[in-house]
Amino acid sequence: MADCDVVALFKAIVGAGIGGTAAAFYMRQEFGAGVKIDVFEPADIGGRLATVKMGDYEYETGGSVIHPLNLHMKHFVEKLGIPPRKNVPSKMAIFDGKELTFEESDWFIVNFLRMLWRYGFNFLRMQMWVESVLDKFMRIYQYQQYGYSFSSVERLLHATGGDDFLTLMNQTLEETMMGEGFSQIFLNDIVAPIIRVDFGQSVRINGFVGAVSLAGVGSDLWAVDGGNRKVCSGLLYHSKSELIPAKVTSISVKVRPSKTGTAASFYEVNYVGDSGSAHSLYDIVVVATPLHQGKSDITFSGFSPPLPSHYPGHYHQTISTLVHGLLNMSYLGTTGPASDFTVSDVLTMDSKGSFINSLSSLDPVHIPQGYKRPPASQTKVWKVFSQQPLSQEQLQHMFLSWDSVSETKWLAYPSYHPPHRKTPPFILHNQLYYLNAIEWVASAMEMSAISARNVALLAHHRWHQQVGKIDQEDLHTRLRGEL
Numbered sequence: 150m151a152d153c154d155v156v157a158l159f160k161a162i163v164g165a166g167i168g169g170t171a172a173a174f175y176m177r178q179e180f181g182a183g184v185k186i187d188v189f190e191p192a193d194i195g196g197r198l199a200t201v202k203m204g205d206y207e208y209e210t211g212g213s214v215i216h217p218l219n220l221h222m223k224h225f226v227e228k229l230g231i232p233p234r235k236n237v238p239s240k241m242a243i244f245d246g247k248e249l250t251f252e253e254s255d256w257f258i259v260n261f262l263r264m265l266w267r268y269g270f271n272f273l274r275m276q277m278w279v280e281s282v283l284d285k286f287m288r289i290y291q292y293q294q295y296g297y298s299f300s301s302v303e304r305l306l307h308a309t310g311g312d313d314f315l316t317l318m319n320q321t322l323e324e325t326m327m328g329e330g331f332s333q334i335f336l337n338d339i340v341a342p343i344i345r346v347d348f349g350q351s352v353r354i355n356g357f358v359g360a361v362s363l364a365g366v367g368s369d370l371w372a373v374d375g376g377n378r379k380v381c382s383g384l385l386y387h388s389k390s391e392l393i394p395a396k397v398t399s400i401s402v403k404v405r406p407s408k409t410g411t412a413a414s415f416y417e418v419n420y421v422g423d424s425g426s427a428h429s430l431y432d433i434v435v436v437a438t439p440l441h442q443g444k445s446d447i448t449f450s451g452f453s454p455p456l457p458s459h460y461p462g463h464y465h466q467t468i469s470t471l472v473h474g475l476l477n478m479s480y481l482g483t484t485g486p487a488s489d490f491t492v493s494d495v496l497t498m499d500s501k502g503s504f505i506n507s508l509s510s511l512d513p514v515h516i517p518q519g520y521k522r523p524p525a526s527q528t529k530v531w532k533v534f535s536q537q538p539l540s541q542e543q544l545q546h547m548f549l550s551w552d553s554v555s556e557t558k559w560l561a562y563p564s565y566h567p568p569h570r571k572t573p574p575f576i577l578h579n580q581l582y583y584l585n586a587i588e589w590v591a592s593a594m595e596m597s598a599i600s601a602r603n604v605a606l607l608a609h610h611r612w613h614q615q616v617g618k619i620d621q622e623d624l625h626t627r628l629r630g631e632l
Contacts, residue, residue: 166196168597169437173388175605191396195378206513214370221598229383235516239493246502248482271335282360285310298606302572322359323352342496346507354565358591376514395422464560474551487526506534562592
């Protein structure tokens with residue numbers, strides 16, 4: 150067993166996904182250059198941001214799109230000097246399991262009139278409703294800019310949107326939107342397919358995560374050139390952290406006498422890497438991996454009261470299947486020639502006839518000069534999201550032929566079932582923090598970055614006993630007065 154002496158401000162971060170690497174970045178920003186930061190990750194840097202190579206190109210198989218209002222992600226790519234991926238225009242269609250019920254046109258006015266004819270002003274009202282939720286939630290950037298942090302997810306939510314946001318967490322998106330006057334047919338035909346492609350679930354997810362999902366509709370979504378996981382490796386490098394390629398097995402609390410004679414708590418992190426088992430002592434630890442069944446087997450010992458190894462709830466399975474093949478147009482119920490089919494994203498309604506959540510034409514993570522997305526009449530890479538692995542029979546139903554298939558099983562996001570039980574805490578113990586608690590509000594790259602900054606601020610303020618920067622009410626009114 151290896152051991153090391155405790156160094157002042159010696160920190161560990163467990164997990165090198167977007168949350169863990171952003172936490173390293175913000176910890177360095179808050180605590181300065183004199184701090185040693187170790188980041189533990191047994192697998193690839195990036196976590197649920199991942200790519201797969203098919204043929205000559207790499208393709209995104211994990212978290213794939215970023216919203217233009219995701220200010221932390223925008224800041225990261227600017228700071229790291231990573232360009233956004235070149236934009237390739239896309240069109241969407243909706244599939245009910247038998248035929249396409251809606252197919253987007255190249256003309257905005259045509260799409261608008263089709264929506265107006267079938268759903269009245271529901272679509273416009275949905276965008277206005279989502280915008281009102283986002284406007285409130287974006288207050289978090291101002292709070293964090295001024296150094297304010299929150300000790301729980303509920304307090305963070307309440308500080309941005311008051312009781313309305315806590316209500317959104319505790320009722321379904323369906324209940325929320327029906328209460329706002331949206332029609333059931335609009336929920337079934339338009340809202341449900343969007344939720345299915347984003348979270349693999351139904352309109353019975355909570356209202357807040359539903360609003361986050363709907364925010365991506367019609368927005369100028371973007372991605373990182375070369376793959377979104379490049380942000381994670383860039384943040385890790387920029388933070389000057391040490392990457393320890395090992396799996397953390399347990400965290401225990403140790404009390405040692407300090408130089409002043411008072412007892413001080415440290416955390417012993419036990420881990421297993423290629424060179425065997427080892428352990429090290431840290432004064433601050435951030436867990437940036439989900440502490441849920443199927444996602445983590447870290448045990449906690451020596452804590453009073455005891456800490457659970459797993460919190461309630463589970464993560465939802467989504468299968469991401471990349472197929473390099475020729476699409477069978479009859480599967481979508483279309484009779485026109487494949488060369489005329491220019492739709493890139495097929496969303497599916499929540500019907501018995503559909504065994505997939507979505508079907509998308511994929512572009513490489515790096516768009517070469519002069520690239521044009523191939524038409525459906527040519528062999529190309531498609532991404533299929535489904536609840537279960539695709540059978541040979543199902544693949545034959547969807548594709549006329551294929552030469553390669555890559556399947557990734559993701560426990561990608563929580564299974565959302567409101568009314569919501571109390572979210573896991575940000576603070577597990579005195580200086581032990583849990584970043585992924587935020588995912589029970591909504592799971593997205595930007596939510597992890599927001600949580601990373603909150604945890605870094607929280608750790609800094611609690612270390613330096615700056616209680617005035619934690620859980621302050623009426624921040625919006627106060628900061629508006631200061632400005």
